[in-house]
Amino acid sequence: MKLNRQALLNHLRDPEEKALLAKVLDGVDKVLRHHRPLVTNFYDPYHTGLIISLLERFPDLDFATFGGYDTAERVRIAIFPNYLEEAAVDFGISLLAVEGNFKMVKVNHRDFLGSLLGLGIKRELIGDLLVNESGCQVATTQEVVPYLTANLTKVHRVKVEVREIDLSELILPELKIKEINTTVASLRLDAIAAAGFGTSRSRIAREILSEKLSVNWHVCSELAAPVKEGDMLSLRGRGRVEVAEIKGNTRSGRISVVLRRYL
The missing domain is CATH 3.30.1370.160 (Ribosomal Protein S8; Chain: A, domain 1)
Known part of the structure; x- marks a missing residue:
């Protein structure tokens, strides 16, 4: 072909x-x-x-x-x-724990990512970074594991040790979810996205037309595309909004919806 x-x-x-x-x-x-x-x-x-x-x-x-x-x-x-x-299919993913004494030093996602990129590792070889009290857990490709375990020795001046871990050791952060009860004029994509991401329809329209918004992980540039219950909207740099419930019409003719924004 x-x-x-x-x-x-x-x-x-x-x-x-x-x-x-x-x-x-x-x-x-x-x-x-x-x-x-x-x-x-x-x-x-x-x-x-x-x-x-x-x-x-x-x-x-x-x-x-x-x-x-x-x-x-x-x-x-x-x-x-x-x-x-x-x-x-083997996805070739390894999970690493980057651990050190961070009790006296405040570090965040950017600190750990900066230390990884500072070793010459490309961003595309790094998945999620989950920061916890003892350091950070990192998803990465199997190919770079030996290099990281040998060369990642400090994060923000704190000495660290890197070891490979099993999925059972992963500490998942608690998701911050904001529930939005609102009404919209229609179930068009621009109307739902504007309500979910807290912006105007004219501004969200520019984002949609610039192909920065995805519906269920598919880029959608159609302002009037219909949205249904269960759909997940992703806006580049702004997170995700789930259409949790479509309740029906109000007395004024608008549509009552429940949206969940994942922060």
């Missing part, structure tokens, strides 16, 4: 996104030619949605996502022939 790259990429305006999907197409070509699975780097929900939208155009392929644990935000995407089962 010969890939029509021009037709698949020409609609993209962002050069970085075009470069990303061109790289994914290289992977697609390898899978189609060699009939072997391929796993991408880690990507956030927005870029994951872009990649999934592209992969859905290939009927001979299947794909799956995983970030080291079920609720991970940053995930790797496995691309494989559609006759294979997902269970046969």
Whole structure:
């Protein structure tokens, strides 16, 4: 199968996104030619949605996502022939604990990420970072584990030790969820997104038209696209909003909805 790259990429305006999907197409070509699975780097929900939208155009392929644990935000995407089962695919993810005495030093996500990137590790090789009292737990690719365990020795002037851990040792943070009870004029994407992300419809319209918003991990640039109960909206840099419940019409003719914003 010969890939029509021009037709698949020409609609993209962002050069970085075009470069990303061109790289994914290289992977697609390898899978189609060699009939072997391929796993991408880690990507956030927005870029994951872009990649999934592209992969859905290939009927001979299947794909799956995983970030080291079920609720991970940053995930790797496995691309494989559609006759294979997902269970046969190795995502190549390792979990690391970066531990030190942080009782007297306040550190955050940025500190740990900065120390990792300072070693020359690309962001795409790092998944979620879960900060806890003793340090941080990191999802990463198996290939960089030996390098990190040998070279990551300090975070914000605090000496650390790095060890590989099992999924059972992972400490998941408590999700902060803001429940929004509101009414909207319609179940259009722009109306629901504006209510969920706390902004005006004109501003959210610009974000949607710029292809910065995904519905169920698929980029959607249609302002009037219908939204239904259970849909998950992701806005680049602004988190996620779930359409938790659609209650029905109010006396004034508006629609009562319950939205959950994940902070």
